[in-house]
Amino acid sequence: MMTEIQEIEIQKQYMQKVAKLIENKDLKYTILTMGCQLNENDSEKICGMLEEMGYRKTEDIEDANLAVFNTCCVRENAEERLFGKIGNLKNLKEKNNLIIAVGGCMMQEQHILDKIKKSFSYIDIIFGTHTLHKLPEDLYKVLEDQKKIKDVIDIDGNVYEDLPIKRNSKTQGSVTIMYGCNNFCSYCIVPYVRGRERSRKPKDIINEVKELASQGYKEIMLLGQNVNSYLRSEMEAIQQGKLKDEAGDYKEINSFAKLLRAINQIEGIERIRFVSPHPKDFTDDVIEAIADCGKVCKCIHLPLQSGSTNMLKVMNRKYTKEQYLNLVEKMKTKIPNIKFTTDIIVGFAGETEEDFEDTLDVVKKVGYEQVFMFIYSRRVGTPGDKMPNQIPEEIKHKRFDRLKDLVESQIAKTNKSYLGTAQKVLVEGPSKNNEKMLTGRTESNKVVVFEGDKDLINSIIDVEIIEDHMWYFKGKVL
Numbered sequence: 001m002m003t004e005i006q007e008i009e010i011q012k013q014y015m016q017k018v019a020k021l022i023e024n025k026d027l028k029y030t031i032l033t034m035g036c037q038l039n040e041n042d043s044e045k046i047c048g049m050l051e052e053m054g055y056r057k058t059e060d061i062e063d064a065n066l067a068v069f070n071t072c073c074v075r076e077n078a079e080e081r082l083f084g085k086i087g088n089l090k091n092l093k094e095k096n097n098l099i100i101a102v103g104g105c106m107m108q109e110q111h112i113l114d115k116i117k118k119s120f121s122y123i124d125i126i127f128g129t130h131t132l133h134k135l136p137e138d139l140y141k142v143l144e145d146q147k148k149i150k151d152v153i154d155i156d157g158n159v160y161e162d163l164p165i166k167r168n169s170k171t172q173g174s175v176t177i178m179y180g181c182n183n184f185c186s187y188c189i190v191p192y193v194r195g196r197e198r199s200r201k202p203k204d205i206i207n208e209v210k211e212l213a214s215q216g217y218k219e220i221m222l223l224g225q226n227v228n229s230y231l232r233s234e235m236e237a238i239q240q241g242k243l244k245d246e247a248g249d250y251k252e253i254n255s256f257a258k259l260l261r262a263i264n265q266i267e268g269i270e271r272i273r274f275v276s277p278h279p280k281d282f283t284d285d286v287i288e289a290i291a292d293c294g295k296v297c298k299c300i301h302l303p304l305q306s307g308s309t310n311m312l313k314v315m316n317r318k319y320t321k322e323q324y325l326n327l328v329e330k331m332k333t334k335i336p337n338i339k340f341t342t343d344i345i346v347g348f349a350g351e352t353e354e355d356f357e358d359t360l361d362v363v364k365k366v367g368y369e370q371v372f373m374f375i376y377s378r379r380v381g382t383p384g385d386k387m388p389n390q391i392p393e394e395i396k397h398k399r400f401d402r403l404k405d406l407v408e409s410q411i412a413k414t415n416k417s418y419l420g421t422a423q424k425v426l427v428e429g430p431s432k433n434n435e436k437m438l439t440g441r442t443e444s445n446k447v448v449v450f451e452g453d454k455d456l457i458n459s460i461i462d463v464e465i466i467e468d469h470m471w472y473f474k475g476k477v478l
């Protein structure tokens with residue numbers, strides 16, 4: 001069996017082969033990423049590999065020689081969107097000889113592969129979540145042999161280091177710290193398409209963060225489906241004698257809390273964020289690390305999903321309403337000025353009016369800075385999909401609207417409390433809607449738009465909040 005290092009070596013050779021093949025041809029690629037920040041980070045690696053091979057990026061698909069779609073399947077609308085997009089590409093493909101590559105989470109689902117075989121057979125490359133690093137090889141085979149490639153495997157998963165990367169942001173660097181998920185929440189497809197939890201080695205993460213710091217990045221976003229179980233599987237394997245830590249990789253850093261503390265020491269980095277922690281794994285050492293580490297933003301994303309103990313049980317979340325609220329209270333006492341954001345699903349199978357009111361109750365009690373709300377979407381292969389008591393669409397939508405009204409009225413109130421305060425803002429760049437203004441984020445992740453000199457980009461400055469809107473503030477540089 002090849003090691004992961006050997007596999008990457010081979011792909012590096014393919015990168016050189018493709019580079020030779022397309023030399024002087026001025027080929028361009030375009031990429032569309034759907035889904036979460038982990039997928040965005042995967043796409044940054046896809047872009048890194050493509051640019052290493054000599055492809056240049058274009059936003060205009062008419063101008064592209066290669067179109068990559070990195071897909072998500074966490075909710076149904078992503079599927080409709082993807083098939084709409086690739087359905088439209090058939091003509092363009094014939095006209096421009098466009099190579100189409102589709103990869104990511106959705107490709108790990110058999111019914112999707114069947115549908116592609118039947119209706120979209122003109123796709124050139126299909127890759128899954130475990131074969132992203134093989135894009136150079138797949139592309140080489142398409143370019144050289146005009147083959148169609150399906151490269152999807154169903155495994156627990158490996159960890160690949162040392163892929164080239166082309167980052168989207170110049171201020172916030174995303175760093176995936178672990179892959180996969182072991183939780184099997186009953187509504188969720190992610191564990192089936194991303195494999196089991198596996199963590200990157202601390203030294204690889206630390207080196208990546210140091211590299212980012214040396215490139216001038218101020219903010220680090222640590223990513224994983226369940227970041228606070230970082231290294232848990234590895235520690236269990238060591239305890240059971242299944243893994244030997246011969247190189248001493250886990251001697252100093254052996255948990256998420258210790259990783260936070262180590263990253264907090266890295267010079268140049270000024271802000272650390274992470275998504276997503278799981279409430280059931282929010283141990284005291286993590287809370288203490290957040291309190292102690294000056295660079296860790298005191299705004300924590302703490303996914304609730306439902307406020308009802310009944311629903312949480314059906315969802316397999318492994319905490320109750322009370323445990324969640326107690327955790328929030330504990331964090332509020334131990335970490336001054338801590339703020340929260342969350343994810344909530346409305347209308348999961350069997351959700352009663354009472355259950356839903358429990359969700360509203362938690363929202364009122366916690367007072368979130370931001371709530372990402374989702375209508376439950378049945379996913380093939382998950383236990384939730386087989387539950388008999390599905391909620392009618394109409395009721396789901398009505399509950400969603402009620403939740404949205406509550407959340408927005410709360411956020412409007414919270415936003416008012418920012419008026420007149422001075423906030424530390426990391427300046428990201430010109431505002432998308434108004435090139436003359438700058439945009440940045442507060443520690444609590446609120447967007448602030450303000451007038452200022454371009455020299456301020458990528459620094460943390462004091463800004464007074466002078467106007468509040470639902471999704472952004474207007475500010476004045478102090």
Ligand code: SAH
Nearest residue numbers: 187188225276303343344345374375376377
């Ligand atoms: N691992 C993270 C998030 C994973 S997916 C966590 O546990 O918090 C991001 C969000 O999508 C979830 O938090 C959940 O709110 C939502 N989600 C997942 N599956 C869904 C489904 N089948 N229907 C609707 N929303 C879903």
Ligand code: SF4
Nearest residue numbers: 181183184185188190
């Ligand atoms: Fe999905 Fe639950 Fe894993 Fe999050 S923790 S990815 S919601 S199974």
Ligand code: F3S
Nearest residue numbers: 035036072073074105
């Ligand atoms: Fe979607 Fe895959 Fe992320 S299913 S939410 S892109 S892990």
